[in-house]
Amino acid sequence: MATMTKQRIAQILAKQGILIAFAVFMLAFTIANPKFITVDNVFSVVRSSAILGVMALGVTFVVISGNLDLSVGSMMSFSTIVVLDLHDKLGPLMAIPAMFAMTLCLAAFIGFLVGYLRLNSLIVTLGMLSAIHGLTLTYSGGQNMDIANKTGTWFGVFGQGSALGIPVPILIFAGLAAFLGLVLAKTPFGRKVYAVGGNGTAATFSGIRRARTVFMCYLISGACVATAGLIQASRSLGSQNTVGQGLELQVLAAVILGGASLLGGSGTVFKTVIGVLILGFIQNGLLLVGLQFYVQFVVTWVIIILAVWLDIAAKRGKLWSPIA
Template sequence: MQTEMKAFLRRHGLLAGFGLFLISVALSADAFLTPGNIFDVLRQVSITGVMAVGVTFVVITGRLDLSVGSLLTLLTVIVVDQHNTSGPAMAILITLAAGIGVGMFNGVLVGLVGLNALIVTLAMLSFLQGLVLFYSGGSNVNVQNAQTTWFAVFGRHDLFGVPVPALIFLVTAVIAAFVLNRTIFGRQVFAVGGNETASRFSGIASRWTVFWAYALSGLTTAIAAVIMGSRVMGAQNTIGQGYELTVLAGVILGGTSLLGGSGSIWRTVLGITMLGFIQNGLLLLGFPYYVQWLVTWAVIILAVWIDLGAKRGRILA
């Protein structure tokens, strides 16, 4: 009985805790479970969510991508600035290309050269933050024709009563889940994360698998930047600060193991959405906005702890 309880908590404990949290917030804050608030949360979550979908691939290969926070800032600045100079369509193309490009650069260093992922992407986080200031000259950028541009559709509009960014998140997740679970590349991602040596002995180009995982992470961050630019219709030089940890927290809260080899897109969607509702709930309960950083910390520690516990349990069992 006790062991069954433990097994249940290990598997569904976070979800059960989340359910309790939702109920208690709903009871004490009337605004929490209104459609307006839920859509607000979904809008907010869609940006980190789209990023987390790409980062999930990297994490399953057993690596990290901490550069996505600064990359989001850079790409948002680019999409807004290019919107003013090259028009929305061109701006989006350039942003996607730049995102993939930075992802590939990480991919070369981590995958092909074999440098430590933590260091490479942490350094990239710093480098890109610098690059943002070079690019923008230190001033914030704003979309000039914010009221008239069709660019607003990505962040501000609804379709069938659902926020467009939430739909973009959903579509990205569906495609990514298909790629991860059904394609050759997805299988290679799991194999490389599970056992890189055995993957090489099986003829899998593990370095290139890692490379493409980082490229994907760059692409999804670029999609997130388009949503962000459209939503804010501008970009401050720090707009993506801290997102790398929120994204990582969502991924591991969902249960994707930092040790590589296991995880899923749906878990990430669940994890990042839960995180969004927790932060929103705390705001509604009257906590200041910066409490979210504390929550991120708690979630990361808790999730990693449970992950390790499960691994140890498996070794002993």
């Protein structure tokens, strides 16, 4: 009987581990600082997580298809700089679609290399991380980019506006999460993403065009990055050209925290959203309990490794399981 309950608990942990961990964090931080759970603070956390979150939605598709995308950080810098530059040259109405088109071209190139040429996604996107960074610096001449007339434009609406009392970045994140969640869970394309990531050979043997599916995942990731760049540019109406630096690892962390397997084939949009929120609330909570900003880099990774360990432990049914 005792073993049965232990196994039940292990099963619940394996299935709902992330949600339970989330609840525990929230409770602990609330006890440490009651301000943590106030509406204002919650809104502020979700709003500042929105950019990371939007990027994580796209990367979720790439990871489930069995690949990685480490280029999203520098690609986001690229989108941000391009849209700010074009804002003054073409006007906001033209700048936005032009920036989306350019970002999607980069994403399509990655999708082509990984999907059709079947190059290793780690190498390709690591290379692109650096290449796009160089591209951004070349494009901007190494300068930061600012909109000339910050008060005379409606462009700030995506980053600063709000509707029905809810900040627009949150609305974009929520709307995109709902949309992409449906795409992944309910459409034929979503099913193909899981199949390709779960067993690419079997997917091919079932007539699924694997290259096209992977290519599409990178396009989705690119569109999400462009959206994140738009929010970023709109929020401050000016930007450093390294604004997205390091975000690729945080994005990947959120996706893994959400429980997607790096081997592909598992994960959901909903879980990624939870992963993003956990990351956001942990970083916020650390500040609220009075720790230095820089501590978050350490604590975040400790927590991620703990989460991965508990996840694996719950699946194996024991905490300690060395290879031999």
